[in-house]
Amino acid sequence: MTxxxxxxxxxxxxxxxxxxxxxYINSAPEKGKANxxxxxxxxEKFGVPKSxxxxxxxxxxxxxxVEVSEK
Numbered sequence: 001m002t003x004x005x006x007x008x009x010x011x012x013x014x015x016x017x018x019x020x021x022x023x024y025i026n027s028a029p030e031k032g033k034a035n036x037x038x039x040x041x042x043x044e045k046f047g048v049p050k051s052x053x054x055x056x057x058x059x060x061x062x063x064x065x066v067e068v069s070e071k
Contacts, residue, residue: 003042003064007034014045035059042066 002020009024016022023041027033035055043050046068058064 001066001068003038003066005029005034005038005062005064007062012037012041014041038064038066042068 004020004022006022006024007027007029009026011024012026013024014021015024023038025034025037025041027037039050039053039055042053046053048068048070052069052071054067054069056065056067
């Protein structure tokens with residue numbers, strides 16, 4: 001799925017609109033904190049362990065491709 005990340009947000013939620021998921025997270029984009037929070041948020045939303053959520057591309061940008069595996 002394609003995810004656009006909004007770090008340092010006052011809210012923490014995922015919003016899907018027009019096939020793009022917008023992720024509002026509290027963490028700052030430094031030392032991987034925002035990516036870690038993003039993976040936790042997606043894992044919570046889909047009810048899977050964090051280990052099953054992977055950033056496929058865009059680890060250093062706002063636009064990311066994230067994969068949630070079933071096994």
